[in-house]
Amino acid sequence: MSLETMQDLLIHQLRDIYSAEQMLTKALPKLKDKASTDELAAAFGDHLAETQNQVARLDQVFELLGERSSGVKCRAMEGLIAEADELLDEDGNEAVIDAGIIAAAQRVEHYEISAYGSAKAFATLLGRSDIVKLLNESQQEETAADKKLSLIATAEVNARAAGTDPSMAAKAM
Amino acid sequence: MSLETMQDLLIHQLRDIYSAEQMLTKALPKLKDKASTDELAAAFGDHLAETQNQVARLDQVFELLGERSSGVKCRAMEGLIAEADELLDEDGNEAVIDAGIIAAAQRVEHYEISAYGSAKAFATLLGRSDIVKLLNESQQEETAADKKLSLIATAEVNARAAGTDPSMAAKAM
Numbered sequence: 001m002s003l004e005t006m007q008d009l010l011i012h013q014l015r016d017i018y019s020a021e022q023m024l025t026k027a028l029p030k031l032k033d034k035a036s037t038d039e040l041a042a043a044f045g046d047h048l049a050e051t052q053n054q055v056a057r058l059d060q061v062f063e064l065l066g067e068r069s070s071g072v073k074c075r076a077m078e079g080l081i082a083e084a085d086e087l088l089d090e091d092g093n094e095a096v097i098d099a100g101i102i103a104a105a106q107r108v109e110h111y112e113i114s115a116y117g118s119a120k121a122f123a124t125l126l127g128r129s130d131i132v133k134l135l136n137e138s139q140q141e142e143t144a145a146d147k148k149l150s151l152i153a154t155a156e157v158n159a160r161a162a163g164t165d166p167s168m169a170a171k172a173m
Numbered sequence: 174m175s176l177e178t179m180q181d182l183l184i185h186q187l188r189d190i191y192s193a194e195q196m197l198t199k200a201l202p203k204l205k206d207k208a209s210t211d212e213l214a215a216a217f218g219d220h221l222a223e224t225q226n227q228v229a230r231l232d233q234v235f236e237l238l239g240e241r242s243s244g245v246k247c248r249a250m251e252g253l254i255a256e257a258d259e260l261l262d263e264d265g266n267e268a269v270i271d272a273g274i275i276a277a278a279q280r281v282e283h284y285e286i287s288a289y290g291s292a293k294a295f296a297t298l299l300g301r302s303d304i305v306k307l308l309n310e311s312q313q314e315e316t317a318a319d320k321k322l323s324l325i326a327t328a329e330v331n332a333r334a335a336g337t338d339p340s341m342a343a344k345a346m
Contacts, residue, residue: 002263002264003265004266013273013276075252078252091176092175092176092181102291106291114279114283118276122331125334164178164179
């Protein structure tokens with residue numbers, strides 16, 4: 001695909017995000033299964049439902065552009081998910097692994113926040129407020145998911161994981 | 174590596190970031206060479222110098238932890254760079270490609286902002302304010318680099334790229 005116009009670039013970005021979101025719908029159930037608390041598992045479950053809705057929203061965007069819904073394999077998301085998968089196979093303390101999975105998931109959210117941000121900027125320049133609106137809804141969900149994971153980490157997981165550190169356990173006594 | 178303690182997880186994160194920053198020192202010169210304006214090339218050049226300094230800062234962190242400086246191949250950064258490389262090989266309008274390269278570089282910055290954020294949270298829990306301080310300096314540089322790229326995009330590149338769109342060109346007449 002040659003990038004001659006801003007619309008070419010917008011479509012290029014959308015195909016990347018479409019592929020990324022589709023990969024995520026397959027990865028999130030595995031994160032949910034590995035989570036050691038109900039709260040974290042529920043957060044991944046909720047975000048799976050959001051992600052499926054984000055794919056549907058991208059279908060709408062492609063329709064508005066008169067383009068076929070399709071993805072071009074997102075190499076970055078493939079790597080982000082491979083990193084999360086490595087953690088799923090890791091041995092160790094379950095709270096420490098939860099903290100690691102949250103960190104991996106937050107990298108994913110940041111990737112998507114940035115990707116939607118760029119796509120929104122390009123759609124804005126093209127005067128497509130209808131598309132900007134849809135992309136903005138998904139970006140806001142990604143931002144909220146990132147904040148929710150931070151909250152779960154700081155409120156519960158990290159402190160439980162820090163209890164694994166000998167110096168911290170001593171302080172807690 | 175088994176993740177038994179929070180310190181194990183912090184070291185795991187640092188090895189990931191170390192690998193990511195080292196890969197970036199090799200990728201940024203290619204982005205600089207492809208940039209079609211002096212301003213964008215200079216931004217990538219400046220960030221290369223910062224990235225080299227961030228590697229040195231991580232060497233300090235490993236020393237403070239009594240650990241050998243080493244990376245574990247960061248699969249996510251490998252994917253992020255592969256995505257940027259695809260753009261470098263793309264044919265098309267140079268302003269559109271600049272806008273695409275900026276979008277790819279901002280995804281990289283967001284990855285790093287998130288990675289340093291998690292590492293900072295873990296170091297904070299371990300009471301290592303010496304390490305938090307160093308990680309925070311790098312995270313602030315990543316945040317500033319992201320903002321600078323947004324500024325270059327909105328001030329110049331995107332508008333030039335949007336001139337490639339038939340409907341936009343008509344409005345500019």
